[in-house]
Amino acid sequence: GGVVETLFFPDEKLPCRNNRKPGGCHRPHCDYAHTPTSLSRFLDYLGSATRTLDICVFTITNDDISDVVLELHKRGVRVRIISDNDQAHTQGSDIDKFRQAGIAVRQDKTSAHMHHKFAIIDGRLLLNGSFNWTRQAVTANNENVTVLSDPTLIRSFQQQFDKLWEMFK
């Protein structure tokens, strides 16, 4: 108990966006993945949030991931995001997009790095590992995300999240 699975990257292909919509993909020569990949599994876990999603990730520039987060926010899931300030204004950062949508975002204001890459889903699942939420990390880098359900572990990461949330107010 406590360990759900591990997702390893790189994926060979990015998941097909049409395939995630009702009706699926009908492009004749679609080059994207139509069977599960590490990213599609990752998106499924994120998308399973029904109440809360606490995100504490160094960089977020992956639009497939951001779209799921924005959709959860629209559905009424309470999303909170902690990210690193050094990364927030790099090209493609989705932090501004989150803020504009009304999602609560806080940032490490120091010169040190808020280097975590974890998320807590409904206080029930922890995603954690080496994986920054970027496009490059999906199809190029060697990365891992462990999916864990151990209550003691989740409690310690929740405490860490709450501590940083206060610290970066």
Place this chain on the structure above:
Amino acid sequence: GGVVETLFFPDEKLPCRNNRKPGGCHRPHCDYAHTPTSLSRFLDYLGSATRTLDICVFTITNDDISDVVLELHKRGVRVRIISDNDQAHTQGSDIDKFRQAGIAVRQDKTSAHMHHKFAIIDGRLLLNGSFNWTRQAVTANNENVTVLSDPTLIRSFQQQFDKLWEMFK
């Protein structure tokens, strides 16, 4: 079962090196830590290896960690290290030191990143998280290392290690 503990960084202080030696520290105004820190716990886990230590970490520049790895190698523990080539020749990288000591080191030769930060101790413990093995990560960055003993999880990371070990031959 399966989850041993989580180490969160930053530590306030680096652990006192004298304190790790027999007899302890006798410096009158020693500024280093003499009680357990996340790094000292981390070093204790690494140092508990008796047979094998498989390391797959993006950057290694922390001499406290390197000293433990070199000592294990001297004691006859079979150490294998996978690291990223982009980082191996940056200032302070300990990769050359490991090679000179006779430790087997392999590197990602691609422009993508081997971005993992995990180690498997005696096939019995997995250390994994956001923590690169650098000095900055210890006393400045917000980082985590989970210490896990779940056999299925360790098997999947061992398979990943073995796959990369072959790939980077």
